[in-house]
Amino acid sequence: MSKRILITGASGFTGRHAVQYFLDKGYIVDAVIRNTKLNMNQEALHIHSLDLSDKTAVHKLMEDAKPDYVLHLAGENSVPASWKTPFKSWQANVDSTLHLVESVRALGLSARVVIAGSVLQDELSSAASPTHPYSLTKTMQTTVGLAWHNLFQVDVMIAKPSNIIGPGVSNGVCTLFAKQLRQLQVSGKSQFQVGNAAVTRDFIDVRDLVNAYETLFIEGTAGEAYEITSGRWVSLGEILSQFRRVSSFDFSIQSETEEAMEMKLPMKSEKIRALGWEPTRSLETSLADVWDYTAQL
Template sequence: MSKKILITGASGFTGKHAVQHFLGKGYTVHAVTRHTKLDIDHKTVHIHSFDLSDKAAVHALLEDTKPDYILHLAGENSVPESWITPFKSWQANVDSTLHLVEAVRALGLTSRVVIAGSVLQDELSSAASPTHPYSLTKTMQTTVGLAWHNLFQVDVMIAKPSNIIGPGVSNGVCTLFAKQLRQLQASGKSNFQIGNAAVTRDFIDVRDLVAAYETLLLNGTAGETYEITSGRWVSLGEILSLLRRVSNFDFTIQSETEEAMEMKLPMKSEKIRALTWKPTRSLETSLADVWEYTAQQ
Protein backbone atom coordinates (compact mmCIF):
# COMPACT_ATOMS: atom_id res chain seq x y z
CA MET A 1 0.00 0.00 0.00
CA SER A 2 1.33 3.43 -0.93
CA LYS A 3 2.19 5.98 1.73
CA LYS A 4 -0.32 8.78 2.30
CA ILE A 5 0.72 12.41 2.28
CA LEU A 6 -1.44 15.40 3.18
CA ILE A 7 -0.39 18.57 1.34
CA THR A 8 -1.89 21.86 2.47
CA GLY A 9 -1.83 24.84 0.15
CA ALA A 10 -2.00 22.36 -2.72
CA SER A 11 -3.32 24.91 -5.21
CA GLY A 12 -0.45 27.34 -4.59
CA PHE A 13 2.79 27.75 -6.54
CA THR A 14 4.81 25.25 -4.51
CA GLY A 15 1.76 23.14 -3.68
CA LYS A 16 0.99 22.25 -7.29
CA HIS A 17 4.57 21.14 -7.85
CA ALA A 18 4.44 19.14 -4.61
CA VAL A 19 1.28 17.32 -5.68
CA GLN A 20 2.86 16.34 -9.00
CA HIS A 21 6.13 15.31 -7.35
CA PHE A 22 4.57 13.01 -4.78
CA LEU A 23 2.15 11.53 -7.32
CA GLY A 24 5.15 10.70 -9.48
CA LYS A 25 6.75 8.94 -6.52
CA GLY A 26 3.69 6.74 -5.97
CA TYR A 27 2.21 8.41 -2.89
CA THR A 28 -1.50 8.68 -2.25
CA VAL A 29 -2.02 12.44 -2.09
CA HIS A 30 -4.59 14.25 0.01
CA ALA A 31 -4.58 17.80 -1.33
CA VAL A 32 -6.05 20.57 0.83
CA THR A 33 -7.17 23.76 -0.88
CA ARG A 34 -9.12 26.75 0.38
CA HIS A 35 -10.91 28.41 -2.51
CA THR A 36 -8.93 27.75 -5.68
CA LYS A 37 -9.83 24.66 -7.64
CA LEU A 38 -7.04 22.16 -8.16
CA ASP A 39 -7.29 21.03 -11.77
CA ILE A 40 -5.89 17.54 -11.67
CA ASP A 41 -7.44 14.22 -12.57
CA HIS A 42 -5.64 11.36 -10.90
CA LYS A 43 -7.00 8.34 -9.07
CA THR A 44 -4.62 8.74 -6.13
CA VAL A 45 -5.42 12.43 -5.50
CA HIS A 46 -8.10 13.22 -2.94
CA ILE A 47 -9.03 16.91 -2.88
CA HIS A 48 -10.36 18.54 0.29
CA SER A 49 -11.62 22.12 0.08
CA PHE A 50 -11.94 23.99 3.36
CA ASP A 51 -10.25 26.61 5.52
CA LEU A 52 -7.55 25.38 7.89
CA SER A 53 -8.68 27.99 10.43
CA ASP A 54 -11.60 25.61 11.04
CA LYS A 55 -10.21 23.53 13.91
CA ALA A 56 -12.97 20.92 13.84
CA ALA A 57 -12.59 20.40 10.10
CA VAL A 58 -8.84 19.89 10.43
CA HIS A 59 -9.34 17.37 13.23
CA ALA A 60 -11.96 15.48 11.20
CA LEU A 61 -9.75 15.36 8.11
CA LEU A 62 -6.76 13.96 9.97
CA GLU A 63 -8.96 11.48 11.81
CA ASP A 64 -10.31 10.27 8.48
CA THR A 65 -7.08 10.22 6.44
CA LYS A 66 -4.44 9.36 9.07
CA PRO A 67 -1.61 10.53 6.80
CA ASP A 68 1.90 9.14 7.08
CA TYR A 69 3.28 12.56 6.12
CA ILE A 70 2.04 16.14 6.27
CA LEU A 71 3.58 18.88 4.13
CA HIS A 72 2.21 22.18 5.42
CA LEU A 73 2.53 24.80 2.68
CA ALA A 74 -0.71 26.71 3.19
CA GLY A 75 -0.77 30.25 4.47
CA GLU A 76 -0.83 33.94 3.67
CA ASN A 77 2.47 34.93 2.06
CA SER A 78 1.85 38.58 1.16
CA VAL A 79 3.70 41.23 3.13
CA PRO A 80 1.42 44.05 1.88
CA GLU A 81 -1.72 42.08 2.78
CA SER A 82 -0.34 41.42 6.26
CA TRP A 83 -0.26 45.18 6.88
CA ILE A 84 -3.88 45.54 5.77
CA THR A 85 -5.34 42.48 7.52
CA PRO A 86 -2.82 41.29 10.13
CA PHE A 87 -5.31 39.07 11.96
CA LYS A 88 -6.16 37.26 8.71
CA SER A 89 -2.46 36.56 8.22
CA TRP A 90 -2.24 35.30 11.80
CA GLN A 91 -5.16 32.93 11.27
CA ALA A 92 -3.78 31.67 7.97
CA ASN A 93 -0.24 31.07 9.22
CA VAL A 94 -0.35 30.51 12.97
CA ASP A 95 -3.82 29.16 13.75
CA SER A 96 -3.80 26.74 10.82
CA THR A 97 -0.46 25.32 11.97
CA LEU A 98 -1.64 24.96 15.55
CA HIS A 99 -4.76 23.14 14.40
CA LEU A 100 -2.69 20.68 12.36
CA VAL A 101 -0.12 19.79 15.02
CA GLU A 102 -2.75 19.71 17.74
CA ALA A 103 -4.88 17.29 15.72
CA VAL A 104 -1.82 15.06 15.27
CA ARG A 105 -1.28 15.15 19.04
CA ALA A 106 -4.91 14.66 20.01
CA LEU A 107 -5.38 11.73 17.65
CA GLY A 108 -2.10 10.09 18.63
CA LEU A 109 -0.91 10.00 15.01
CA THR A 110 2.65 9.22 14.01
CA SER A 111 2.56 11.55 11.01
CA ARG A 112 5.83 13.22 10.09
CA VAL A 113 5.22 16.94 9.59
CA VAL A 114 7.24 19.46 7.58
CA ILE A 115 6.23 23.09 8.05
CA ALA A 116 7.41 25.56 5.41
CA GLY A 117 9.00 28.59 7.00
CA SER A 118 10.17 31.73 5.23
CA VAL A 119 13.38 33.56 4.47
CA LEU A 120 11.56 36.68 5.69
CA GLN A 121 10.78 35.42 9.20
CA ASP A 122 12.56 36.91 12.20
CA GLU A 123 14.31 35.19 15.08
CA LEU A 124 12.06 34.50 18.05
CA SER A 125 14.10 36.93 20.16
CA SER A 126 12.99 39.70 17.77
CA ALA A 127 9.32 38.71 17.64
CA ALA A 128 8.21 41.70 19.73
CA SER A 129 9.80 44.03 17.16
CA PRO A 130 9.03 42.27 13.87
CA THR A 131 9.93 43.53 10.42
CA HIS A 132 6.28 43.38 9.39
CA PRO A 133 3.15 41.42 10.42
CA TYR A 134 3.96 38.67 7.93
CA SER A 135 7.37 38.02 9.48
CA LEU A 136 5.73 37.83 12.91
CA THR A 137 3.22 35.22 11.75
CA LYS A 138 5.93 33.06 10.15
CA THR A 139 8.10 33.35 13.27
CA MET A 140 5.21 32.25 15.48
CA GLN A 141 4.12 29.55 13.02
CA THR A 142 7.44 27.77 13.17
CA THR A 143 7.70 28.35 16.92
CA VAL A 144 4.33 26.66 17.48
CA GLY A 145 5.40 23.68 15.38
CA LEU A 146 8.65 23.17 17.25
CA ALA A 147 6.93 23.74 20.59
CA TRP A 148 4.48 20.90 19.89
CA HIS A 149 7.46 18.69 19.15
CA ASN A 150 9.20 19.63 22.39
CA LEU A 151 6.06 19.52 24.53
CA PHE A 152 4.18 16.58 23.02
CA GLN A 153 6.73 14.79 20.81
CA VAL A 154 4.85 15.54 17.61
CA ASP A 155 7.22 14.68 14.74
CA VAL A 156 7.74 18.19 13.36
CA MET A 157 10.51 19.69 11.23
CA ILE A 158 10.86 23.21 9.86
CA ALA A 159 12.03 23.81 6.29
CA LYS A 160 13.16 27.35 5.50
CA PRO A 161 13.74 27.88 1.77
CA SER A 162 15.45 30.80 0.11
CA ASN A 163 13.78 32.64 -2.80
CA ILE A 164 11.74 30.16 -4.84
CA ILE A 165 11.89 30.15 -8.65
CA GLY A 166 10.30 28.03 -11.34
CA PRO A 167 7.38 27.71 -13.76
CA GLY A 168 3.93 28.46 -12.39
CA VAL A 169 1.84 31.26 -10.95
CA SER A 170 4.23 33.15 -8.69
CA ASN A 171 4.81 36.63 -7.31
CA GLY A 172 8.55 36.01 -7.19
CA VAL A 173 10.90 38.55 -8.70
CA CYS A 174 12.07 36.27 -11.52
CA THR A 175 8.53 35.65 -12.74
CA LEU A 176 7.73 39.35 -12.45
CA PHE A 177 10.83 40.19 -14.49
CA ALA A 178 9.84 37.68 -17.18
CA LYS A 179 6.33 39.12 -17.43
CA GLN A 180 7.64 42.68 -17.63
CA LEU A 181 10.14 41.70 -20.32
CA ARG A 182 7.43 40.08 -22.44
CA GLN A 183 5.38 43.28 -22.17
CA LEU A 184 8.45 45.31 -23.10
CA GLN A 185 9.14 43.06 -26.07
CA ALA A 186 5.54 43.33 -27.25
CA SER A 187 5.71 47.13 -27.06
CA GLY A 188 8.71 47.23 -29.38
CA LYS A 189 10.88 48.86 -26.72
CA SER A 190 14.13 47.46 -25.32
CA ASN A 191 15.10 49.51 -22.25
CA PHE A 192 14.40 47.64 -18.99
CA GLN A 193 14.52 49.82 -15.88
CA ILE A 194 15.29 48.48 -12.41
CA GLY A 195 15.84 50.25 -9.11
CA ASN A 196 18.99 48.41 -8.07
CA ALA A 197 20.57 45.71 -10.21
CA ALA A 198 23.24 45.01 -7.58
CA VAL A 199 20.84 43.56 -4.99
CA THR A 200 21.67 39.87 -4.44
CA ARG A 201 19.50 36.85 -3.74
CA ASP A 202 19.80 33.07 -3.40
CA PHE A 203 17.30 31.25 -5.63
CA ILE A 204 16.11 27.65 -5.31
CA ASP A 205 14.10 25.92 -8.03
CA VAL A 206 10.66 24.90 -6.77
CA ARG A 207 11.13 21.36 -8.09
CA ASP A 208 14.42 20.97 -6.22
CA LEU A 209 12.70 22.40 -3.17
CA VAL A 210 9.89 19.85 -3.30
CA ALA A 211 12.48 17.08 -3.58
CA ALA A 212 14.12 18.51 -0.46
CA TYR A 213 10.78 18.38 1.36
CA GLU A 214 10.51 14.67 0.53
CA THR A 215 14.05 14.13 1.79
CA LEU A 216 13.10 15.71 5.11
CA LEU A 217 9.91 13.67 5.44
CA LEU A 218 11.86 10.47 4.85
CA ASN A 219 15.15 11.18 6.60
CA GLY A 220 14.97 14.43 8.56
CA THR A 221 15.33 14.71 12.33
CA ALA A 222 12.31 15.84 14.34
CA GLY A 223 12.69 19.17 16.07
CA GLU A 224 15.26 20.47 13.57
CA THR A 225 15.15 23.47 11.24
CA TYR A 226 16.57 22.92 7.77
CA GLU A 227 17.54 25.80 5.50
CA ILE A 228 17.18 24.97 1.81
CA THR A 229 19.26 27.06 -0.56
CA SER A 230 21.20 26.77 -3.79
CA GLY A 231 24.27 28.14 -2.02
CA ARG A 232 24.82 30.69 -4.79
CA TRP A 233 24.09 34.39 -4.39
CA VAL A 234 23.39 36.24 -7.63
CA SER A 235 22.54 39.85 -8.39
CA LEU A 236 19.28 40.92 -10.00
CA GLY A 237 21.42 42.23 -12.82
CA GLU A 238 22.74 38.72 -13.42
CA ILE A 239 19.18 37.38 -13.39
CA LEU A 240 18.27 39.87 -16.11
CA SER A 241 21.37 38.95 -18.11
CA LEU A 242 20.39 35.28 -17.98
CA LEU A 243 16.83 36.13 -19.02
CA ARG A 244 18.27 38.04 -21.97
CA ARG A 245 20.15 34.88 -22.97
CA VAL A 246 17.27 32.41 -22.61
CA SER A 247 14.72 34.74 -24.22
CA ASN A 248 16.84 35.85 -27.18
CA PHE A 249 15.48 39.34 -26.48
CA ASP A 250 18.28 41.88 -26.75
CA PHE A 251 17.19 44.43 -24.15
CA THR A 252 19.32 46.88 -22.19
CA ILE A 253 19.35 47.11 -18.39
CA GLN A 254 19.11 50.54 -16.83
CA SER A 255 19.66 50.53 -13.05
CA GLU A 256 18.94 53.59 -10.94
CA THR A 257 21.77 52.57 -8.61
CA GLU A 258 24.42 49.87 -8.46
CA GLU A 259 24.95 50.01 -4.72
CA ALA A 260 24.01 46.81 -2.88
CA MET A 261 22.17 48.03 0.22
CA GLU A 262 20.97 44.69 1.57
CA MET A 263 22.82 42.27 3.82
CA LYS A 264 22.96 38.64 2.78
CA LEU A 265 20.89 36.49 5.09
CA PRO A 266 23.05 33.92 6.90
CA MET A 267 21.37 30.82 5.44
CA LYS A 268 23.28 27.56 5.30
CA SER A 269 22.21 24.31 3.68
CA GLU A 270 24.75 21.90 5.18
CA LYS A 271 22.11 20.08 7.24
CA ILE A 272 19.84 19.24 4.33
CA ARG A 273 22.81 18.38 2.10
CA ALA A 274 24.02 15.95 4.75
CA LEU A 275 20.84 13.98 4.01
CA THR A 276 22.15 13.51 0.43
CA TRP A 277 19.92 16.20 -1.10
CA LYS A 278 21.36 18.74 -3.50
CA PRO A 279 19.82 21.00 -6.16
CA THR A 280 19.86 19.54 -9.66
CA ARG A 281 18.69 22.44 -11.84
CA SER A 282 20.88 25.33 -12.92
CA LEU A 283 19.64 28.88 -12.53
CA GLU A 284 19.65 29.29 -16.30
CA THR A 285 17.45 26.21 -16.72
CA SER A 286 15.01 27.50 -14.11
CA LEU A 287 14.84 30.90 -15.81
CA ALA A 288 14.30 29.29 -19.22
CA ASP A 289 11.34 27.39 -17.77
CA VAL A 290 9.97 30.58 -16.21
CA TRP A 291 10.30 32.37 -19.56
CA GLU A 292 8.46 29.58 -21.40
CA TYR A 293 5.71 29.52 -18.77
CA THR A 294 5.03 33.25 -19.07
CA ALA A 295 4.48 32.79 -22.82
CA GLN A 296 1.35 30.80 -21.96
CA GLN A 297 -0.15 33.51 -19.76
Protein backbone atom coordinates in the same frame (compact mmCIF):
# COMPACT_ATOMS: atom_id res chain seq x y z
CA MET B 1 1.37 -0.14 0.58
CA SER B 2 1.54 3.43 -0.70
CA LYS B 3 2.40 6.18 1.75
CA ARG B 4 -0.17 8.92 2.22
CA ILE B 5 0.73 12.62 2.24
CA LEU B 6 -1.50 15.55 3.09
CA ILE B 7 -0.46 18.78 1.36
CA THR B 8 -1.95 22.10 2.45
CA GLY B 9 -1.85 25.05 0.07
CA ALA B 10 -2.05 22.50 -2.73
CA SER B 11 -3.26 24.97 -5.34
CA GLY B 12 -0.38 27.38 -4.76
CA PHE B 13 2.87 27.66 -6.69
CA THR B 14 4.85 25.15 -4.63
CA GLY B 15 1.74 23.16 -3.76
CA ARG B 16 0.93 22.24 -7.37
CA HIS B 17 4.48 21.07 -7.95
CA ALA B 18 4.38 19.09 -4.69
CA VAL B 19 1.08 17.39 -5.57
CA GLN B 20 2.38 16.27 -8.96
CA TYR B 21 5.76 15.22 -7.58
CA PHE B 22 4.33 12.96 -4.88
CA LEU B 23 1.69 11.50 -7.23
CA ASP B 24 4.47 10.64 -9.68
CA LYS B 25 6.35 8.97 -6.81
CA GLY B 26 3.37 6.72 -6.04
CA TYR B 27 2.04 8.45 -2.94
CA ILE B 28 -1.65 8.83 -2.13
CA VAL B 29 -2.15 12.59 -1.97
CA ASP B 30 -4.71 14.52 0.08
CA ALA B 31 -4.63 18.01 -1.42
CA VAL B 32 -6.09 20.76 0.78
CA ILE B 33 -7.27 23.93 -0.94
CA ARG B 34 -9.41 26.95 -0.07
CA ASN B 35 -11.38 29.25 -2.40
CA THR B 36 -9.39 27.97 -5.39
CA LYS B 37 -9.40 25.10 -7.84
CA LEU B 38 -6.96 22.30 -8.50
CA ASN B 39 -7.55 21.07 -12.03
CA MET B 40 -5.99 17.66 -11.58
CA ASN B 41 -7.71 14.29 -11.75
CA GLN B 42 -5.88 11.14 -10.72
CA GLU B 43 -7.07 8.11 -8.81
CA ALA B 44 -4.56 8.61 -6.00
CA LEU B 45 -5.50 12.29 -5.55
CA HIS B 46 -8.13 13.38 -3.03
CA ILE B 47 -9.02 17.09 -3.04
CA HIS B 48 -10.41 18.73 0.10
CA SER B 49 -11.82 22.27 0.18
CA LEU B 50 -11.16 23.42 3.73
CA ASP B 51 -10.52 26.46 5.90
CA LEU B 52 -7.54 25.55 8.06
CA SER B 53 -8.56 28.13 10.66
CA ASP B 54 -11.54 25.84 11.41
CA LYS B 55 -10.18 23.59 14.17
CA THR B 56 -13.05 21.09 14.00
CA ALA B 57 -12.76 20.69 10.22
CA VAL B 58 -9.00 20.17 10.44
CA HIS B 59 -9.40 17.54 13.16
CA LYS B 60 -12.00 15.66 11.06
CA LEU B 61 -9.79 15.79 7.97
CA MET B 62 -6.79 14.42 9.85
CA GLU B 63 -8.93 11.74 11.46
CA ASP B 64 -10.24 10.58 8.09
CA ALA B 65 -6.99 10.83 6.11
CA LYS B 66 -4.56 9.54 8.75
CA PRO B 67 -1.59 10.71 6.65
CA ASP B 68 1.93 9.37 7.02
CA TYR B 69 3.26 12.82 6.08
CA VAL B 70 1.93 16.38 6.30
CA LEU B 71 3.46 19.09 4.12
CA HIS B 72 2.14 22.41 5.42
CA LEU B 73 2.51 25.00 2.66
CA ALA B 74 -0.73 26.95 3.15
CA GLY B 75 -0.82 30.45 4.56
CA GLU B 76 -0.80 34.17 3.89
CA ASN B 77 2.50 35.13 2.27
CA SER B 78 1.92 38.80 1.48
CA VAL B 79 3.69 41.47 3.51
CA PRO B 80 1.31 44.26 2.32
CA ALA B 81 -1.73 42.13 3.18
CA SER B 82 -0.34 41.48 6.66
CA TRP B 83 -0.26 45.25 7.31
CA LYS B 84 -3.87 45.63 6.18
CA THR B 85 -5.33 42.57 7.92
CA PRO B 86 -2.82 41.33 10.52
CA PHE B 87 -5.30 39.11 12.34
CA LYS B 88 -6.22 37.34 9.10
CA SER B 89 -2.52 36.68 8.50
CA TRP B 90 -2.22 35.36 12.05
CA GLN B 91 -5.14 32.98 11.51
CA ALA B 92 -3.79 31.79 8.17
CA ASN B 93 -0.24 31.18 9.39
CA VAL B 94 -0.32 30.53 13.13
CA ASP B 95 -3.79 29.16 13.91
CA SER B 96 -3.75 26.80 10.92
CA THR B 97 -0.42 25.36 12.03
CA LEU B 98 -1.60 24.92 15.60
CA HIS B 99 -4.72 23.09 14.44
CA LEU B 100 -2.66 20.69 12.32
CA VAL B 101 -0.08 19.76 14.94
CA GLU B 102 -2.70 19.61 17.69
CA SER B 103 -4.75 17.20 15.57
CA VAL B 104 -1.70 14.99 15.18
CA ARG B 105 -1.25 15.03 18.97
CA ALA B 106 -4.90 14.56 19.88
CA LEU B 107 -5.41 11.69 17.44
CA GLY B 108 -2.14 9.99 18.34
CA LEU B 109 -1.00 9.98 14.72
CA SER B 110 2.55 9.07 13.78
CA ALA B 111 2.58 11.54 10.89
CA ARG B 112 5.79 13.41 10.10
CA VAL B 113 5.05 17.12 9.65
CA VAL B 114 7.12 19.57 7.59
CA ILE B 115 6.20 23.23 8.05
CA ALA B 116 7.38 25.70 5.42
CA GLY B 117 9.05 28.71 7.03
CA SER B 118 10.22 31.90 5.31
CA VAL B 119 13.41 33.84 4.68
CA LEU B 120 11.49 36.90 5.91
CA GLN B 121 10.77 35.59 9.40
CA ASP B 122 12.61 36.98 12.40
CA GLU B 123 14.37 35.22 15.23
CA LEU B 124 12.14 34.46 18.21
CA SER B 125 14.28 36.75 20.39
CA SER B 126 13.17 39.74 18.29
CA ALA B 127 9.53 38.68 17.85
CA ALA B 128 8.29 41.56 20.01
CA SER B 129 9.85 43.99 17.52
CA PRO B 130 9.08 42.28 14.19
CA THR B 131 9.98 43.60 10.77
CA HIS B 132 6.30 43.46 9.77
CA PRO B 133 3.20 41.48 10.77
CA TYR B 134 3.99 38.78 8.22
CA SER B 135 7.41 38.10 9.73
CA LEU B 136 5.79 37.82 13.16
CA THR B 137 3.27 35.25 11.95
CA LYS B 138 5.96 33.11 10.32
CA THR B 139 8.16 33.34 13.42
CA MET B 140 5.29 32.21 15.63
CA GLN B 141 4.17 29.56 13.14
CA THR B 142 7.49 27.76 13.26
CA THR B 143 7.78 28.31 17.01
CA VAL B 144 4.40 26.65 17.59
CA GLY B 145 5.40 23.70 15.43
CA LEU B 146 8.66 23.10 17.28
CA ALA B 147 6.98 23.68 20.64
CA TRP B 148 4.51 20.86 19.91
CA HIS B 149 7.46 18.62 19.17
CA ASN B 150 9.21 19.53 22.40
CA LEU B 151 6.08 19.43 24.56
CA PHE B 152 4.20 16.51 23.03
CA GLN B 153 6.75 14.71 20.81
CA VAL B 154 4.84 15.52 17.62
CA ASP B 155 7.19 14.72 14.72
CA VAL B 156 7.69 18.25 13.36
CA MET B 157 10.43 19.71 11.18
CA ILE B 158 10.83 23.22 9.81
CA ALA B 159 11.95 23.82 6.23
CA LYS B 160 13.11 27.32 5.40
CA PRO B 161 13.61 27.76 1.64
CA SER B 162 15.29 30.72 0.01
CA ASN B 163 13.58 32.56 -2.89
CA ILE B 164 11.62 30.02 -4.92
CA ILE B 165 11.68 30.05 -8.73
CA GLY B 166 10.45 27.84 -11.53
CA PRO B 167 7.57 27.45 -13.99
CA GLY B 168 4.05 28.08 -12.73
CA VAL B 169 1.85 30.80 -11.28
CA SER B 170 4.14 32.81 -9.02
CA ASN B 171 4.52 36.33 -7.65
CA GLY B 172 8.28 35.89 -7.38
CA VAL B 173 10.64 38.45 -8.86
CA CYS B 174 11.89 36.16 -11.65
CA THR B 175 8.39 35.44 -12.95
CA LEU B 176 7.52 39.14 -12.72
CA PHE B 177 10.67 40.01 -14.67
CA ALA B 178 9.79 37.46 -17.37
CA LYS B 179 6.26 38.85 -17.75
CA GLN B 180 7.56 42.42 -17.95
CA LEU B 181 10.20 41.46 -20.50
CA ARG B 182 7.62 39.80 -22.71
CA GLN B 183 5.49 42.94 -22.55
CA LEU B 184 8.55 45.02 -23.42
CA GLN B 185 9.33 42.74 -26.36
CA VAL B 186 5.79 43.04 -27.71
CA SER B 187 5.92 46.83 -27.39
CA GLY B 188 9.00 46.99 -29.61
CA LYS B 189 11.04 48.70 -26.90
CA SER B 190 14.32 47.36 -25.59
CA GLN B 191 15.19 49.16 -22.33
CA PHE B 192 14.25 47.40 -19.10
CA GLN B 193 13.98 49.50 -15.95
CA VAL B 194 14.90 47.96 -12.59
CA GLY B 195 15.08 49.63 -9.20
CA ASN B 196 18.44 48.28 -8.07
CA ALA B 197 20.30 45.74 -10.15
CA ALA B 198 22.84 45.22 -7.36
CA VAL B 199 20.38 43.56 -4.95
CA THR B 200 21.48 39.96 -4.36
CA ARG B 201 19.39 36.91 -3.50
CA ASP B 202 19.63 33.14 -3.33
CA PHE B 203 17.19 31.25 -5.60
CA ILE B 204 16.07 27.63 -5.33
CA ASP B 205 14.11 25.85 -8.05
CA VAL B 206 10.67 24.75 -6.83
CA ARG B 207 11.24 21.23 -8.18
CA ASP B 208 14.47 20.87 -6.22
CA LEU B 209 12.64 22.24 -3.19
CA VAL B 210 9.89 19.63 -3.38
CA ASN B 211 12.54 16.93 -3.62
CA ALA B 212 14.10 18.41 -0.49
CA TYR B 213 10.76 18.10 1.31
CA GLU B 214 10.65 14.38 0.50
CA THR B 215 14.22 14.04 1.76
CA LEU B 216 13.14 15.54 5.08
CA PHE B 217 10.22 13.14 5.40
CA ILE B 218 12.50 10.16 4.86
CA GLU B 219 15.77 11.25 6.45
CA GLY B 220 15.10 14.37 8.55
CA THR B 221 15.33 14.63 12.33
CA ALA B 222 12.25 15.70 14.29
CA GLY B 223 12.58 19.04 16.06
CA GLU B 224 15.14 20.38 13.60
CA ALA B 225 14.99 23.33 11.21
CA TYR B 226 16.53 22.96 7.76
CA GLU B 227 17.49 25.78 5.40
CA ILE B 228 17.08 24.89 1.73
CA THR B 229 19.13 26.98 -0.66
CA SER B 230 21.15 26.79 -3.85
CA GLY B 231 24.16 28.20 -2.02
CA ARG B 232 24.67 30.85 -4.69
CA TRP B 233 23.82 34.53 -4.25
CA VAL B 234 23.18 36.37 -7.50
CA SER B 235 22.26 39.96 -8.29
CA LEU B 236 19.05 40.99 -10.01
CA GLY B 237 21.28 42.34 -12.77
CA GLU B 238 22.66 38.86 -13.31
CA ILE B 239 19.13 37.44 -13.36
CA LEU B 240 18.23 39.87 -16.13
CA SER B 241 21.41 39.04 -18.03
CA GLN B 242 20.48 35.36 -17.83
CA PHE B 243 17.02 36.18 -19.19
CA ARG B 244 18.69 37.99 -22.08
CA ARG B 245 20.53 34.78 -22.93
CA VAL B 246 17.65 32.31 -22.57
CA SER B 247 15.12 34.55 -24.34
CA SER B 248 17.31 35.76 -27.23
CA PHE B 249 15.76 39.18 -26.56
CA ASP B 250 18.49 41.80 -26.83
CA PHE B 251 17.34 44.34 -24.24
CA SER B 252 19.38 46.80 -22.20
CA ILE B 253 19.18 47.11 -18.40
CA GLN B 254 18.64 50.52 -16.80
CA SER B 255 19.07 50.46 -13.03
CA GLU B 256 17.81 53.41 -10.99
CA THR B 257 20.60 52.77 -8.50
CA GLU B 258 23.31 50.20 -8.02
CA GLU B 259 24.21 51.01 -4.45
CA ALA B 260 25.41 48.02 -2.50
CA MET B 261 22.60 46.72 -0.34
CA GLU B 262 23.00 45.35 3.15
CA MET B 263 22.60 41.61 2.86
CA LYS B 264 21.46 39.18 5.51
CA LEU B 265 23.93 36.46 6.38
CA PRO B 266 23.70 33.78 3.71
CA MET B 267 21.51 30.83 4.57
CA LYS B 268 23.33 27.56 5.04
CA SER B 269 22.10 24.27 3.64
CA GLU B 270 24.73 21.95 5.13
CA LYS B 271 22.17 20.20 7.33
CA ILE B 272 19.92 19.04 4.53
CA ARG B 273 22.84 18.32 2.21
CA ALA B 274 24.15 15.99 4.92
CA LEU B 275 20.95 13.98 4.39
CA GLY B 276 21.91 13.39 0.75
CA TRP B 277 19.96 16.18 -0.93
CA GLU B 278 21.52 18.37 -3.60
CA PRO B 279 19.88 20.85 -6.00
CA THR B 280 19.98 19.51 -9.55
CA ARG B 281 18.81 22.45 -11.69
CA SER B 282 21.04 25.32 -12.71
CA LEU B 283 19.83 28.89 -12.46
CA GLU B 284 19.88 29.18 -16.25
CA THR B 285 17.67 26.09 -16.61
CA SER B 286 15.20 27.43 -14.06
CA LEU B 287 15.01 30.82 -15.77
CA ALA B 288 14.61 29.23 -19.19
CA ASP B 289 11.65 27.25 -17.84
CA VAL B 290 10.17 30.42 -16.34
CA TRP B 291 10.57 32.18 -19.68
CA ASP B 292 8.89 29.34 -21.55
CA TYR B 293 6.04 29.22 -19.05
CA THR B 294 5.25 32.93 -19.40
CA ALA B 295 4.75 32.43 -23.15
CA GLN B 296 1.48 30.69 -22.23
CA LEU B 297 0.13 33.70 -20.30
